[in-house]
Amino acid sequence: MAKPGNRSVRMILTPFRLMAECLRLEADLYHLHDPELIPLGLLLHTLGAKVVFDAHEDLPKQILAKTYLPRPLRAPLSWLMRGFLRASWPWLDGLVAATPSIRETMQGLNPNIIELCNFPIAAELDTTEREPVARRDACYIGGLTPERGITELVMAMECLPEGMGLLLAGPLESEAYLAELMALKGWERTRYLGVLDRDGVRSTLARSLVGMVTLHPTPNHLEAYPIKMFEYMSAGLPVIASDFPLWRSILGEGPCGVCVDPHDPQAIAAAMLDLASRPELAAEMGRQGKQAVRLRYNWETEAVNLERHYQSILVPEPLG
Numbered sequence: 001m002a003k004p005g006n007r008s009v010r011m012i013l014t015p016f017r018l019m020a021e022c023l024r025l026e027a028d029l030y031h032l033h034d035p036e037l038i039p040l041g042l043l044l045h046t047l048g049a050k051v052v053f054d055a056h057e058d059l060p061k062q063i064l065a066k067t068y069l070p071r072p073l074r075a076p077l078s079w080l081m082r083g084f085l086r087a088s089w090p091w092l093d094g095l096v097a098a099t100p101s102i103r104e105t106m107q108g109l110n111p112n113i114i115e116l117c118n119f120p121i122a123a124e125l126d127t128t129e130r131e132p133v134a135r136r137d138a139c140y141i142g143g144l145t146p147e148r149g150i151t152e153l154v155m156a157m158e159c160l161p162e163g164m165g166l167l168l169a170g171p172l173e174s175e176a177y178l179a180e181l182m183a184l185k186g187w188e189r190t191r192y193l194g195v196l197d198r199d200g201v202r203s204t205l206a207r208s209l210v211g212m213v214t215l216h217p218t219p220n221h222l223e224a225y226p227i228k229m230f231e232y233m234s235a236g237l238p239v240i241a242s243d244f245p246l247w248r249s250i251l252g253e254g255p256c257g258v259c260v261d262p263h264d265p266q267a268i269a270a271a272m273l274d275l276a277s278r279p280e281l282a283a284e285m286g287r288q289g290k291q292a293v294r295l296r297y298n299w300e301t302e303a304v305n306l307e308r309h310y311q312s313i314l315v316p317e318p319l320g
Contacts, residue, residue, distance in 0.1 A: 015040045022049075028314055029093075035059050035081070038088050045092060050313050054096040056118065058105065059085065061219035065147060094313045096306075101223040114309045118227050122298040125202050125235040126290070136276045138240070139167040139208035141201055142228045146173070147221075149214040149242070149262045150181065157186030159269035164276060165189040166212075167204055169196045186265075205235040209282060210275050213241045214262040222246070230297045233257075233289030238282050240271045250297075254288025 019040055022030060029050040032041050041051040060082040064074050086109060089095055094112035097103035103115045144150050150168070157166050168190060172178050181187055193204060205211070211232025215221045222244050229247070232239050239257030241247045251257035258275075260267040275282040 019043065029310060031096075035085075038084075038092075042088060042091055050093045052094040052096060052309070052313065053089070053092050054098070054116070055102050055106070056098045057220050057224065058099075058102050065218035065220055067145075067147065094309060096309070099223055099225055112309070112313055114305060116302050116306055116309075117225050117297070119225075119297045119299050119302055120227065120231045120234045120293065122234060122294050122300060124198070125205055125231055136164045137167050137208050138165075138210045138212050138272050139169070139204055139237075140212040140228075141169045141196070141204065141231070142213075142226075144168060144170050144172045144177070144181075146177065147216045147218055149212075149216055151184070152262060152265045152268060153212055153214060154181050154184045154186040154190050155265035156268040156272065157189040158184075159266050160189070160273060164272065165191065167191050167193060167208060169193040169201070169204055171195055201231075202235070205232065205237060208237060210272060211235075211237040211239050212268075213239060213247075214260065214268055215242050216262055217242065217244065230293055233286075233297065234293040236286040236290045238275055238285035239289065240268065240275075250292075253292055254285065256285045256289030256292055 014034075015037055018037065022040070022044060027049070029052065030041065030044055031052045031054060032038070033054045033056060038053060041053055045051045060078040063069065063078040063081055066074065069077065085105075089106060089109045092110065094114075095106050095110045096114055096116045097106055098116065098118055100115060103113060106113050138153075140150070140153060142148065153166055153168075157164075166186070166189060169192075178192075181190070193200070196204065211228065213226050213229045213232070215226065221242070223246055225246075229239055229241060229250070233256055239251055241251055241257055241259050242262040243259035248259045251259060258271050260271050262268070275285075
């Protein structure tokens with residue numbers, strides 16, 4: 001099904017198109033992710049289908065950080081979204097929370113809630129041929145927006161010696177933002193690779209020294225489990241991340257990375273330079289990260305929990 005390019009058109013048309021497709025499929029259970037599809041889920045539930053809603057992010061908090069929304073509208077829209085979710089969640093058959101904090105917002109609103117983290121498939125991005133001493137580039141793979149710290153990453157390149165650089169991959173917020181980045185001196189040491197397929201992601205990780213996830217401390221980022229962090233770890237890369245308490249606790253295991261002030265390009269550059277000058281430390285952090293993903297932060301474990309959640313909804317245990 002083709003995806004409309006305009007956000008407003010997509011939000012209006014997609015639920016109608018999906019409703020027709022859902023009625024055609026006659027599935028036993030529907031798993032929805034986008035908040036604009038909740039009315040569709042409520043309608044499907046009314047028609048007798050089982051419906052699960054999966055909250056990847058704290059939507060009311062996310063609205064507070066949306067730069068394309070006028071600032072005076074963010075708080076009222078966040079409040080309205082919170083009310084809408086609290087009114088609709090009890091009517092669905094099950095809920096999925098991507099983080100502990102999201103689960104807390106769901107508590108008491110629905111009896112069928114699980115916490116399911118968006119961790120990577122353990123071996124999908126494994127790069128066993130890595131030679132840390134030959135790699136001095138940092139990489140960032142994901143959405144390229146100011147609140148994800150991309151400006152500071154490019155600025156950090158100005159503080160690094162010759163031979164070190166930055167690989168960027170992912171969708172750009174806008175052409176205007178790309179122009180802003182290209183005007184920075186650090187862009188001379190930055191390569192934008194565009195949007196990559198999974199093979200391209202694996203190749204980029206294989207030739208990188210370290211993975212970057214220096215997102216700004218917006219309300220929605222502070223308690224998130226960023227998939228890119230765990231993908232870097234699964235590929236055997238050490239991670240440089242924002243100094244948030246949750247992320248510090250994850251990267252401190254091993255350790256498998258370091259945390260910095262995401263607003264400080266010099267601190268970001270210093271962390272990169274330290275890992276480049278100590279390849280044995282970088283390699284050991286990479287090994288610790290890969291081990292952590294293999295044992296804990298992997299989709300294989302989460303998939304079992306999701307299957308159990310589905311079964312509890314489709315075949316509920318008899319009362320008494």
